[in-house]
Amino acid sequence: MPIIDVENLSREFQVMEPAGRFRRRRKTVHAVRGIDFTVEQGEAVGYIGANGAGKSTTIKMLTGVLVPSSGRVSVCGFNPVPQRKALARKIGVVFGQRSQLWWDLPLQDSYPILGAMHRMPEADWRPRFRELADQMDLGEFLTTPVRQLSLGQRMRGEVAAALLHRPELVILDEPTIGLDMISKEKLRQFLDAERRDNGTTLLLTTHDMSDIQRLCQRVLVVDDGAIAYDGQLTGLAEVAGAVRTMVVDLATPMHSGVLFSLPDGAVHEGIEANGIRHSVSFDPRRLSAATVLAAISSTAEVADLSLHEPDIEHLVRQLYGRARG
Amino acid sequence: MRAYWELGKSSFRRHSTYRTAAVAGAFTNSVFGLIRASLLLSAITTAGGAIGGYSAMEAATYVWLGQALLAPLGLFGNAELAGRVKSGDIAVDLSRSVNLTASYWAQDLGRAAFDVLPRGLPPLIVGALVTGLAMPGTPGPYLLGFVSILAAVSLNFLGFFAINLLSFWVLEIRGFWMLYMVLMNLLSGFLVPVTWFPGWLLDFARATPFPSMLQTPVDILAGRTDGVESLAMVGVQLLWLAVLLVVVQVMVRFGSRRLVVQGG
Numbered sequence: 001m002p003i004i005d006v007e008n009l010s011r012e013f014q015v016m017e018p019a020g021r022f023r024r025r026r027k028t029v030h031a032v033r034g035i036d037f038t039v040e041q042g043e044a045v046g047y048i049g050a051n052g053a054g055k056s057t058t059i060k061m062l063t064g065v066l067v068p069s070s071g072r073v074s075v076c077g078f079n080p081v082p083q084r085k086a087l088a089r090k091i092g093v094v095f096g097q098r099s100q101l102w103w104d105l106p107l108q109d110s111y112p113i114l115g116a117m118h119r120m121p122e123a124d125w126r127p128r129f130r131e132l133a134d135q136m137d138l139g140e141f142l143t144t145p146v147r148q149l150s151l152g153q154r155m156r157g158e159v160a161a162a163l164l165h166r167p168e169l170v171i172l173d174e175p176t177i178g179l180d181m182i183s184k185e186k187l188r189q190f191l192d193a194e195r196r197d198n199g200t201t202l203l204l205t206t207h208d209m210s211d212i213q214r215l216c217q218r219v220l221v222v223d224d225g226a227i228a229y230d231g232q233l234t235g236l237a238e239v240a241g242a243v244r245t246m247v248v249d250l251a252t253p254m255h256s257g258v259l260f261s262l263p264d265g266a267v268h269e270g271i272e273a274n275g276i277r278h279s280v281s282f283d284p285r286r287l288s289a290a291t292v293l294a295a296i297s298s299t300a301e302v303a304d305l306s307l308h309e310p311d312i313e314h315l316v317r318q319l320y321g322r323a324r325g
Numbered sequence: 326m327r328a329y330w331e332l333g334k335s336s337f338r339r340h341s342t343y344r345t346a347a348v349a350g351a352f353t354n355s356v357f358g359l360i361r362a363s364l365l366l367s368a369i370t371t372a373g374g375a376i377g378g379y380s381a382m383e384a385a386t387y388v389w390l391g392q393a394l395l396a397p398l399g400l401f402g403n404a405e406l407a408g409r410v411k412s413g414d415i416a417v418d419l420s421r422s423v424n425l426t427a428s429y430w431a432q433d434l435g436r437a438a439f440d441v442l443p444r445g446l447p448p449l450i451v452g453a454l455v456t457g458l459a460m461p462g463t464p465g466p467y468l469l470g471f472v473s474i475l476a477a478v479s480l481n482f483l484g485f486f487a488i489n490l491l492s493f494w495v496l497e498i499r500g501f502w503m504l505y506m507v508l509m510n511l512l513s514g515f516l517v518p519v520t521w522f523p524g525w526l527l528d529f530a531r532a533t534p535f536p537s538m539l540q541t542p543v544d545i546l547a548g549r550t551d552g553v554e555s556l557a558m559v560g561v562q563l564l565w566l567a568v569l570l571v572v573v574q575v576m577v578r579f580g581s582r583r584l585v586v587q588g589g
Contacts (some may be wrong), residue, residue, distance in 0.1 A: 093420050098413070113328070113332060
């Protein structure tokens with residue numbers, strides 16, 4: 001049985017919009033329109049889409065916080081809204097922009113409360129807490145009040161809180177938002193290990209493509225409330241014709257890109273900083289970054305370079321072949 | 326049950342971290358106690374020694390007990406839930422495996438337990454030094470008073486919680502909050518004892534849960550009622566508790582269904 005089973009799920013909202021000076025008109029916004037998908041035990045699924053595409057609305061319906069307008073949802077065999085409390089013992093939820101920790105208490109004081117909420121005896125949650133604190137490096141700030149933690153520290157605390165009861169399914173809503181590279185990487189490593197060791201199912205929404213690349217084999221792309229793509233990440237890049245971009249800073253300025261003998265599949269995109277900075281896009285299926293760099297270095301001395309991966313908004317936009325704000 | 330016990334304990338600890346606030350609050354309660362006591366005492370002197378069955382000393386005791394219980398009973402309320410609905414953090418509360426009402430209730434009891442000493446004791450000490458207190462000499466009123474205080478804390482909690490829950494339906498609850506505060510301040514017997522009211526207002530007050538929220542524990546603690554009468558008053562408190570609990574549960578049930586969690 002799939003751990004998440006969603007069938008023809010929709011949610012619409014009524015919003016008031018101004019109509020004339022004093023009157024207001026009721027308008028229906030379709031946040032999620034008849035989506036279907038299933039997630040099997042042990043999968044790691046990235047749920048991606050632009051801002052306002054309907055990601056958070058779906059997550060709220062999966063966790064039982066929001067009532068669907070129509071359709072059917074089953075999570076861990078429960079109907080989320082009526083069985084919300086029972087479901088909460090099976091799943092762990094991390095809302096990247098909200099906290100489930102007690103703001104004015106030392107971090108370590110949140111876990112006995114959570115253990116009790118999940119009806120775990122101390123002999124059960126205490127060792128699990130030590131294990132999580134150890135893996136997530138919580139040690140040095142366990143006695144710091146949550147309100148004084150840095151974002152990265154707090155997020156590690158949040159993830160430990162969501163995993164304390166060994167949930168079958170962990171839903172993460174933008175878990176890496178605002179984190180620095182090192183904190184992001186630590187979090188990803190931990191989540192990946194957790195899934196491989198315990199078979200925990202992961203569903204995460206993110207705007208960060210590397211979260212998906214590191215953690216998920218499968219992506220669901222939602223656009224304007226509907227599922228636009230469901231499959232492997234590599235497949236998505238192919239469908240969308242994603243290109244990578246290499247930005248090079250040259251040692252001496254060049255005012256034209258024509259001199260670079262770029263191979264087929266690479267395109268000179270533009271010049272900045274008076275001929276110092278050049279950007280070149282290339283098709284990753286045909287060319288490696290090394291080939292492109294070698295081609296550029298053969299005509300000019302490269303002082304610095306950076307590689308830019310296609311971002312999710314960009315992929316989704318290309319998938320639909322239309323511009324969104 | 327253990328979850329609610331832990332929540333209560335954590336709330337006690339949370340409040341104990343704000344000691345300066347507790348001291349400032351106790352000071353304010355004591356100063357207002359002095360003002361209220363002097364107003365009532367001058368009224369009683371003008372009236373010729375007693376009003377509505379209260380002698381000068383009894384009226385002062387009523388004021389000081391009221392000032393001492395003000396904070397522990399939670400008479401000023403707490404708009405935390407409404408704030409969390411506004412910010413969308415209610416989503417976190419709803420995705421916990423506990424009952425929403427019970428978890429907030431447990432936290433309010435923890436808060437009350439902390440407030441008893443730092444907020445309750447100073448006004449009583451000031452009162453005992455300045456006007457003197459007329460307190461009963463037998464243990465009965467204190468025991469029953471304790472039960473009555475517990476019931477009153479819970480009633481105040483549920484009353485304000487119901488107002489907070491209105492935020493599931495309306496964006497701004499300030500109007501309801503103000504109306505509730507005005508009614509509660511008057512009808513709970515906080516300004517003057519309810520027995521001083523004209524007959525029609527007294528009847529009206531007694532048809533509401535408000536006197537059970539302050540007047541009842543104050544009267545029982547001051548020994549103004551005998552054992553049987555006190556028991557009956559606690560019985561009335563428990564009845565109101567049952568009524569408000571049903572109201573709040575119905576509100577949570579229907580409200581959370583139509584709640585739209587704000588933000589992404």
